[in-house]
Amino acid sequence: MFRKVLVANRGEIAVRVIRALREMGIASVAVFSEVDRAALHVLLADEAVAIGPAVSSESYLAGERIVAAAQRVGADAIHPGYGFLSENAAFAKLCAGAGIKFIGPDPAAIEQMGSKTAAIEVAKKAGAPVVPGSNGVANDEREARAAAERIGYPVLLKAAAGGGGKGMRRVENGSEFESALRNARSEAERAFGSGDIYVEKLIDRPRHIEVQVLGDEHGNLIHLGERECSIQRRHQKVVEESPSPLVLEKPELREKLGKAALKIARAVNYTNAGTLEFLADQHGNFYFLEMNTRLQVEHPVTELVTGIDMVRWQIRIAAGEKLTLKQNDIRWNGSAVECRIYAEDPDNNFLPSPGRISQYVEPGGPGVRVDGGVYPGWTVPLEYDPLLAKLCVWGETRDAAIARMQRALAEYRVLGITTNLRMFARLMDYDSWKRGELHTGLLNEFQKSQPAREPDREALTASILAVAQAGRKNGAPKAPNSASAWQTEGRRGLLR
């Protein structure tokens, strides 16, 4: 087993990995940029190394600096977390070259699954279902149009190098095709430096369902079931759960998904933790989308229902241990839901809200797990992802988990910056969500459907009174007018 592991990441995931290392008796090394000097992961790690300025390209993305840091402190391995260098095959090779174990899959598997079109080819060859579409990149308009007509409208144009919805266009019919292709190409060129486009069948009200796999370096490979991640904003997940409500409806779906995922993972001799993402329609047909060759943000929901510590397994597998879990050992118990607590304003186009957290209280109690990366007084930097923490709950049933999430959300307090906590509190109460009738456009529909709410008048009174008291006691911190108003009034005999 490793003696010392460097965590090449920041925020909640660095904290998560450091926690696993501590539990395994392995020394942990944090790396940090200038603005993260006092970040939670630095406070929790056994050692911490400065790696550069705030800008990611010179710190968390600077592979050579990170490897040099690992060599200097004598780390045997590097855990990349997610994002940053986690899916960078060159970095994995750099680690190997320096004699440091990269905790993740083989660089070859990262490379093979890194391009969406190549990954789809792998899936097809392995016999897994893929979304009907052009066979790879369409070379010109004629070829793209022919593919669209063969599949049947509506179709989706997608950037081969893309992600996050950029370079994506929905085309309803043949007359829109030419301009849509032109726009998608130029957007893709600007965003990714490549205007390569492929054509895909558009699935109405699609669901995003993914399968977790875990493989060792001795040929053992299992799946840990599915997660549904259909609640998204700007094509990014904000709520994830396991089991998928669609699997609760059609229990045979889990095995089908698992088998398809294993076929693809086996085709690239996949090792360590990975996730195969599928698009599913409302009837339970599903199609392979892409593979994430790393630990996923939403891994806790799988951990909560299977009882398996995935980060611990990642480390054990990287150290050469055999996966002692067999497919038949895996049991799924109850339901787990995760809400991603972001520093952003859902009522203002989800604009980011970095800044100082003046008060911070995490929920607790039965069935609640918070994977956080912040603390009261911490200034959330504006350079990185807005994820503050992941609030995860477990319940015996999906309804129980949702009720628990509502309870936990009501306990959670983040003051000083805007978060999406309030949106979740409302979403948990939304009918389509509660019924499990999910699709990737649900959050948008929900946002539009929200009526203005009558304030609770007594809560409002309580708020004003508390502010009045705070203002009286301290003088209003930021507004001299309000302080003077209370002070003046106090002098006039407000207090009897």
Place this chain on the structure above:
Amino acid sequence: MKLRVEVDGEVYFLARQPSGAWSTQSENRQASAQALPGDYSIEFEGTELRFHEGASGTASIVEAMPGVFSVLVGDRSFRVHVAPGAGADFEVWPNAGESRAISLTDARDRSNRLAKNSTNGPVEVRAQMPGKVIKVLVAPGATVEAGQGLIVVEAMKMQNEMKAPKDGKIARVHAKEGTTVAAGEPLVVVE
């Protein structure tokens, strides 16, 4: 004596009666029926503050932790978190409900605040979020159309283009490329 209490844009007044009692009323007369359930006799950690015309209930407040108040309104128990606010004086978050911005001012200062929101004459374009100015698309003296991009601010890998609120001329450009700005900070003045 009148205090102006602004709660998420909604305005209430706390008025002191000649008797020494306080009453609440909403700025909007129609809303006054919806205003705070008025008449309370309030105890501030042992000190009583009358907050009523004909006391119909009681409230009591204790600061349980720094910035966290236990407020009993009648028999209902509230835990209210109070912190300095970004846009307003305070941010409050009671346990039954959502986070709100509250400002307390002397009612006489109100005119100053309203003046800032006027849309006639020069209009300040302010940052909608804290971030770094990555592009300044206009120079002083330039003519702009409503909706034209002026400044691009980036935070947390997301770009936000600030647009001209009206047709006009750029009077001033406060923003500089590469500098960080706070939410609400003036970036450009269009006149």
